[in-house]
Amino acid sequence: MKHIKIFDTTLRDGQQCPGAGMSYTKNIEYAQLASKINIDILEAGFPSASAEDYKIVNHIAKMYGQQIHSPKVAALSQLRADQVKQTIKALEPLIPSGRAILHLYLPVAPELMKASLGSYANDQTQILLDIANMIHMAVSAGLAVEFSPEAYSQMGENFDFTTEVISTAIAAGAATINCPDTIGRSCYLEGDDYFVNHMNEHAAIMKRRFPNKEITWSVHCHNDFGLALDNSMRAVFQGPATQVEGCFNGIGERAGNVALEQCIMYLKTFGEQHKSQAFTSQCRTQHIRQISDFVDAHMLPRQPHWPISGDNAAKHSSGGHTNAILKNAHVYQPFKPSDVGKQISFVFGPLSGSNHAQSIIQKHGYICDHNERQPIMQFIKDFHCNRRKGLTDEEFMQAYFAYRAPIRVSAIDFEKINNERHFTMQASVFDDHQQIDFICQDSDTATTALHRYLTENFVPFNIQSYRSESKEPGRHAEAHATISIASNNEFFQGKAHDRDIESAALKALVDACNQLLIEQHYAVQIDQPSFAAVGLRD
Known part of the structure; x- marks a missing residue:
């Protein structure tokens, strides 16, 4: 089985997505979950972006440094000495255990180079010298280095320049070369210009140039055309990639990164079926739901029909x-x-x-x-x-x-005779139409009178609480009544609404009584035969 490393950039690329940022505490909680699921590398952030980002990366490095087993931690840096030094400092707690990674990047696509680098883009000699110096600085400090030729899939006419960039990075000590489809528009239908084919070419060139170096080839795909999973898996199954980068729930810039849970389950399901080489990750898949739910709750909402971990997936x-x-x-x-x-x-x-x-x-x-x-x-x-x-x-x-429901009330009427109120309920009682009559005497409320009738004719119970409220403004709003009853240490709550507050209370009491009767007659009882219809109390 060929181990495919999982590089989780949820805390870095994922949080670059508008609306997906998390608090300091939640970043740390996420890092704990990432360790639990057993990813290989956690890209904890961009330390030089802000003081808070530095603190997050440094805290995670310290936390993992106290664990015997944990993911390695990567942190992103531009090709600038001050940023590289800041990143080295943030990752310092993991240097003794060999679990600190500087992730350095430089654009190689012609248009992106002009837009991002300005006049610096024209000085290729200086660029190569800076790559060598920055990587040497990190390696000398005890860090591993991953180098990303940004927008690799769009390098176009810059293939030869990209070759020299990669070669310079490896010569300086970079152990991982990451080949991103930065704008998510790569497709196998591009033929020879497909980035996975270029990855194979570059892997072959570097093997000839550095026959004694073990290089990890990594893939980082965005999902703008919905092809991130396909492109990532082609880089593994048809290319040289032994590391996949992405985010849980596929969050990230624009349409997001490849979803790591999809990659992990793809490898688990289809990796062993590959004709020449079996592939697998070392992730504990049983924790996928937990980390996916965390991202859904604290970063960006997950679609119900999202593959693998969505609410509707099972x-x-x-x-x-x-x-x-x-x-x-x-x-x-x-x-x-x-x-x-x-x-x-x-x-x-x-x-x-x-x-x-x-x-x-x-x-x-x-x-x-x-x-x-x-x-x-x-x-x-x-x-x-x-x-x-x-x-x-x-x-x-x-x-x-x-x-x-044994008792179904269709109408409630009352009339006052002398000092008594006489109530009449038209109801279906166990499918038999009946008229329920009860009298409200002296200081009795209608609810008290109905309670007395129900306990005498159906089942004994006590009223525990009653409340009524209006959920809308205005004098014509309906009354919403809630009544709780108890019988033999079991509690039932009835609810009803009516324009008349007294009628709402009576209906709620009937509803609670019905639940008690249903529990007695229709709940499954051990060693008792089930039956579908019952009469009044026997």
Whole structure:
């Protein structure tokens, strides 16, 4: 197995993306996660960019320096002596263990050289001398050096100059040559001018010039045409690259860098199938979800359908898919979700089937017999007819409880006779239409009177709390009532709303009572037969 090193630039290139910057503390937390997942190299930042960036890189270097095993740490620097010295100082804690890397870069694409370097771009002799001096300075201080000919994929007419740049870097002591597709527009359809072909050419030239030196060839691809993964993997499988650079969740400048979780799983899934050489990374893939979730929470939001680690990557809704997965968990998954720290889950939606409905109900510990699946499923779909994007389990079970509700109130009326208020509820009670009558006497509230009726005719319980509020301004706003009840140390909360505050409270009490009855009659009981319909209390 050929080890492909993973170079994580989430903290450097990733944070150069607008809106993706993190606090000092979060940078350190990320470095801890990167160590946990076992990447090979963490590019911790650009120390000379600011005092804060210097502190972050230096803190990570100190933290890793106290660990027996940790990623190496790289830090970026331009071809300037003051920046190189600052970078050496930031990485100093890792120099004794050989885990400090200076990442030096210089543009080689003609247009970029003119735009970035000005008149300096025309003095190639001085450029080569500066490369040699800067690298020698770092190597003498005990650092390893990675050199990047920036915009390598767009070098064009500068192939020979780029050859001399790379050769000078290696002669001075650079151990890694990184070949970036800086603006993300490279494609294998370019033929001979494809950057991976140029990487092969340069690798062959350097092998002839430096036969006794082991050079790591690295690839750093941006995703402007959505080709970052393809280009990175071609550089490995068809080129000389043994190191891949990118960011978790594919963040980075413009359309981002190659997504490291995709590279890692690509190598894990297809690396062993390569005809002449097997490839692998040493990353602990089970931690992918954790680091991906961290980037999603603290840097940039991740799309739900993002490959490998997105929320929907192991989530299913289609009835046909769900039915098959319930029989064989991996028939609709390209890899085991547990490999990346995820689990298969389902979202109930308009295309879901009765098997899916039954599985959710049973997962929550309630009864759904085989002959009930279809009507329950249809009721739930009708109950949430406008939720075309799918239901949470909480919303699904809300509809299930509505289906099971023993008492369904359709109307509430009352009249005052002498000093008594007589209430009448039109209701369906266990599918039998009934009129519920109760009287509010003396200082009783309507809620107290209904509570007395329910405990006498259905099930005993105590009211624990009650509150009512208006969620909108104005005197015509609806009242939203919440009532909590308790029975045998179990608690249930009923909710309802109505334009009349008293009616809202009565409906909320019925809702709470219904949940208690459902728990008694439809929750799965050990060693007790399940049943679909019950009458009043026996």
